[in-house]
Amino acid sequence: MIQRGLISGAGDVLGELSGPRRVCIVTDKNVEELYAEKLASALRAAGFDTCSFVLSPGEESKNMQGLSSLLEFLAEMGFGRVDAVAALGGGTVCDMAGFAAASYLGGIDLFVFPTTVALSMSCATQGEWRLNLASGRGMAGAVRQPRAVLCDADSFSTLPMEQYCAGLADAVRCGLACDRAMFEMLEVGSYDIEEIVARVLAHRSNALEDA
Numbered sequence: 001m002i003q004r005g006l007i008s009g010a011g012d013v014l015g016e017l018s019g020p021r022r023v024c025i026v027t028d029k030n031v032e033e034l035y036a037e038k039l040a041s042a043l044r045a046a047g048f049d050t051c052s053f054v055l056s057p058g059e060e061s062k063n064m065q066g067l068s069s070l071l072e073f074l075a076e077m078g079f080g081r082v083d084a085v086a087a088l089g090g091g092t093v094c095d096m097a098g099f100a101a102a103s104y105l106g107g108i109d110l111f112v113f114p115t116t117v118a119l120s121m122s123c124a125t126q127g128e129w130r131l132n133l134a135s136g137r138g139m140a141g142a143v144r145q146p147r148a149v150l151c152d153a154d155s156f157s158t159l160p161m162e163q164y165c166a167g168l169a170d171a172v173r174c175g176l177a178c179d180r181a182m183f184e185m186l187e188v189g190s191y192d193i194e195e196i197v198a199r200v201l202a203h204r205s206n207a208l209e210d211a
Contacts, residue, residue, distance in 0.1 A: 002120065002197050006152035007039050007088075007113060011046025014111060017148060020047035022083040023111070024074060026097035028055045031089040031115055034158055039088055039113065051077055055093060062092045063132050064140065070100045084109035084147070090116040098129030102144035112146045115155040117167025117193070121200045153194045174200045 006013065014023075023043055027036050032054050040050045053073050055061040074085075085108060087097030094112055101110035114120040127145040130138040156164060168186065175183025182199050185191040 001149065002151040002153060002194050002201075004152060004154045004194070006150045007035055007155065008042055008152075010039055010113070010150060011042040011044075011048065013148070013150060014043065014048065015046045018084075018109070020049070022049045022051070022077070022079060023086050024077065024079065024083070025050055025052045025086045025088055026055070026070065026093055026100070027052065027088040028057045028061070028090075028093050030057045031093065035088060035113075035115065035155060039086070043086075055096060057092075059092060059132070059137075062095050062130075066096060067099055067103070067131060070096060071104055074100065074104050079104065079108070081105050081108060084111060086111045086113060088113045088115065090114070090119055094119060095129045095131060098127075098144055098146075099131055099140075099142045102129065102142035107144060109147045110144055112149045113155075114149065114151050116159060117156055117164055117197070118170060119167075120151045120197050121167070121170045122204070151197060153197070156193060168196070171196050171200050174203050178203055 001013070025036055025039055032052070036052055036054075040052065043050050053070055055066060085097050085101040085104075087094040087110065094114065098110055098112075101108050127143055129142050129144065131140040133139040159167075171182065172186055175186060179199060182191075182196065186196070
């Protein structure tokens, strides 16, 4: 699901998917300052009990030591099988939260709130989460499909321009491969980011079905 204002409306959306429960919001320090309290407030207003686990920004946080800390935190907070993890952020946050949701008690629900363009175009069809080992990047993997992916396009407004443009690279490649109209929209700079993300996700979903 992609639309503006989804973080503020997250309580209503999650409430329709499940009854009130505990939700651990996994985020990083940069995103925490922008959106964590907004998401927590929306969930609490809908009857959810929330807590937060905050990572240091960057790829160096995506490791087994960080995962162990997150799993221990869930255990200390008394999370059970009916509870959930909510990933709020970019790739590192979502890999950590997704891996934890796949591992804790054999698997608990995962909700993803991507705040980058690149992740918004991939995580809905991904469901595979990777962490780094001392031997190399992405060498540890786990699979857990999100219960829901809620992409609030308003969060793109706080991205650095370089990161925003880099995220559109996937859309350009997709347009060149199979969507000339989308490529032309990007070429002339006349597009709606919600439509672009939705079109890329539709193409990826179709490709997975055909595989």
